[in-house]
Amino acid sequence: MQAFVSFFRTLGATRIIAMGLVTLALMGFFALLIVRATAPKMSPLFTDLSVEDSSAIIKDLERQGIPYEIKNEGSIVMVPKENIPRLRMKLAEGGLPKGGGVGYEIFDKSDALGATSFVQNINHLRALEGELSRTIRAIDRVQQARVHLVLPERQLFSREKAEPSASIVLKVRGSLEAQQVRAIRHLIAAAVNGLKPQRVSVVDETGRLLADGNADDSGNGGSADERKLAFERRMREQVESIVTSVVGPGHARVQLTAEFDFNRITQTSDRYDPESRVVRSSQTREEVTAGADPAGAGVSVANELPGAGGRPEGAAQPRDQNRKTEEIVNYEISRTTKTEVLEGGRVNRVSVAVVVDGVYAKNDKGEVTYQPRAKEEIDRIAALVRSAIGFDAKRGDQVEVANLRLAETPTFPISEPAGWMGMLQFIKDDIMHGIEVGVMSLLALLVLLLGFRPMLRRIMTPDAAALAAAGGVRAVVGPNGAVVGTIGPGGQIVPASGSVNITGGHAGSITSTGGPNVSLVGGDEAVAISNRTSAMIDIAQVQGQVHAQSVQKVGELADKNPNETVAIIRGWLHENAA
Numbered sequence: 001m002q003a004f005v006s007f008f009r010t011l012g013a014t015r016i017i018a019m020g021l022v023t024l025a026l027m028g029f030f031a032l033l034i035v036r037a038t039a040p041k042m043s044p045l046f047t048d049l050s051v052e053d054s055s056a057i058i059k060d061l062e063r064q065g066i067p068y069e070i071k072n073e074g075s076i077v078m079v080p081k082e083n084i085p086r087l088r089m090k091l092a093e094g095g096l097p098k099g100g101g102v103g104y105e106i107f108d109k110s111d112a113l114g115a116t117s118f119v120q121n122i123n124h125l126r127a128l129e130g131e132l133s134r135t136i137r138a139i140d141r142v143q144q145a146r147v148h149l150v151l152p153e154r155q156l157f158s159r160e161k162a163e164p165s166a167s168i169v170l171k172v173r174g175s176l177e178a179q180q181v182r183a184i185r186h187l188i189a190a191a192v193n194g195l196k197p198q199r200v201s202v203v204d205e206t207g208r209l210l211a212d213g214n215a216d217d218s219g220n221g222g223s224a225d226e227r228k229l230a231f232e233r234r235m236r237e238q239v240e241s242i243v244t245s246v247v248g249p250g251h252a253r254v255q256l257t258a259e260f261d262f263n264r265i266t267q268t269s270d271r272y273d274p275e276s277r278v279v280r281s282s283q284t285r286e287e288v289t290a291g292a293d294p295a296g297a298g299v300s301v302a303n304e305l306p307g308a309g310g311r312p313e314g315a316a317q318p319r320d321q322n323r324k325t326e327e328i329v330n331y332e333i334s335r336t337t338k339t340e341v342l343e344g345g346r347v348n349r350v351s352v353a354v355v356v357d358g359v360y361a362k363n364d365k366g367e368v369t370y371q372p373r374a375k376e377e378i379d380r381i382a383a384l385v386r387s388a389i390g391f392d393a394k395r396g397d398q399v400e401v402a403n404l405r406l407a408e409t410p411t412f413p414i415s416e417p418a419g420w421m422g423m424l425q426f427i428k429d430d431i432m433h434g435i436e437v438g439v440m441s442l443l444a445l446l447v448l449l450l451g452f453r454p455m456l457r458r459i460m461t462p463d464a465a466a467l468a469a470a471g472g473v474r475a476v477v478g479p480n481g482a483v484v485g486t487i488g489p490g491g492q493i494v495p496a497s498g499s500v501n502i503t504g505g506h507a508g509s510i511t512s513t514g515g516p517n518v519s520l521v522g523g524d525e526a527v528a529i530s531n532r533t534s535a536m537i538d539i540a541q542v543q544g545q546v547h548a549q550s551v552q553k554v555g556e557l558a559d560k561n562p563n564e565t566v567a568i569i570r571g572w573l574h575e576n577a578a
Helices: 002-011 013-038 051-064 081-093 117-137 178-191 224-247 375-389 419-424 428-460 464-469 523-560 562-577
Strands: 042-046 069-071 076-080 142-150 165-172 200-204 209-211 252-261 265-292 319-342 346-356 359-362 368-371 398-403 472-477 483-487 493-495 509-511 517-521
Touching (some): 042 051, 051 076, 117 178, 224 252, 375 398
Parallel strands (some): 346 398, 472 517
Antiparallel strands (some): 200 209, 265 319, 472 483
16 A cells, blocks of 8 residues: 555656546546447438427327437437337327328418418418328328319409319329229319319329329220220239139239220110000091082983983982091100210220149159149139130130140259358348447547557656655666666766666565665666667767866966966955955
8 A cells, every 4th residue: 555655646646637537538438439339229210200290209209218319300200220110000099190281270370360361362272282181191002192282363354264273292102093093183173163183183202193184084094004904904813813722823824915995985876666656646527518510410421312311390400419538647656865975995805815734743753743634624714714704705705724834933942041150140230230339449449559558658657856756766777678877856867887786666666775766667668768868978978078178278278378367266266255
């Protein structure tokens, strides 16, 4: 303890304070490294958040006591990577994030008295767009939605009125079906007065056009190619599903082609049935006329024959009678008027090609052999395919089922390393974490070697004045290990005369025989002190030569001027006496 106390006395208060500050700095530095290395990996919980959603999420995280970080002015919230799935489900249960946007609540805090009609119209448009965005986000697979409405105002004294239009940008998971896109267009059109579904454009986050707002949409749902591809895909999946359920997954290949007629035809026909007549009206007219011949008997051949007797005297003259009957009957004949509108997209023909693999079995030797399927089984599969596609021979449908051996895809087994080799399979996050730890370790080593070690050596080495005050004499050791001198109490270097016997002492010092404690200086510091000693000896030699020359010149002056020299010496004697 005495050696320990004497050692601290030789250091001095200044060096002890410096040692404390360096120790605290190093402790803080290494604490920072340890905290940084052991800190949990932070990953984005949500990105592109609005201010409202970000504040609500942060409030919920603080309530749960989960650490978080905020980036990009609050639009990105970072949490520990292992907590992300649980937090997302927990926040989704509470309806977070809501997706931002403003709805009709914009009118809750507005001052209606000081707002102009222009501001009210803009707020109404913003509220309508926000409400439509929230409604669209309720659809499955839609993550985010942004709606832009163009509602032109009718100009005064103008007969033409511009139609409203809308554009929608969607961020979806996977892809939307044509029916979902059509439903979104009709949803927007029904919510905006005067807006038609054909005037709504829909675009996804990749810039792909899902619905064209300028194209003529007849309600068929998508373009002709899209409808054709969707029909073929649906029918192919149905056929492949029923075939693979019989032959097994991966043992059948199905290709289907459909021919469509996209012409729209309107037909009107009238049909009359003469057998199904009904009397509508009937009219009968009968006319009878009678009268005498004013010239007597009528002239006839019988009257001109000889011997023909005349009519007896007094007999009545005969009268002429005419009878005329007319009948008019009106009938109603049944008439059928038929108007047919044949929409585009009729299936004219369907062609299906199915390749079915055979059966694989092991023989007596244990080898896998290929066996074709029976014809009856192929015929049953073909019948199933016809039923699945709605086969119609009148329109020329074709179904071909062939039993062929499918080409085997070469497989390269991946050997999974076991044991300690399996632990060396690092992923990207592990590599980045290892690089981070390596950089921190290298930085800590550099601080120790280049910063802490020289500073500690400088602090631990006591100066000459403190050593002299402690009663010690510091010895200067040369590169060869020999004591070349000592440092006196005044700090001057005294060349060593004779030898110094080392008999013992505490660490860092030697004790000369019968003398005080001598501090031993070795290594690089000893070499530096040795170099300084040589320089001081050279300076002393130069000073000695100058002093000898000065004494010689004074002697020469005294020889040349003895009277003046005597007078000067007498003057010095009188001054000293005084």
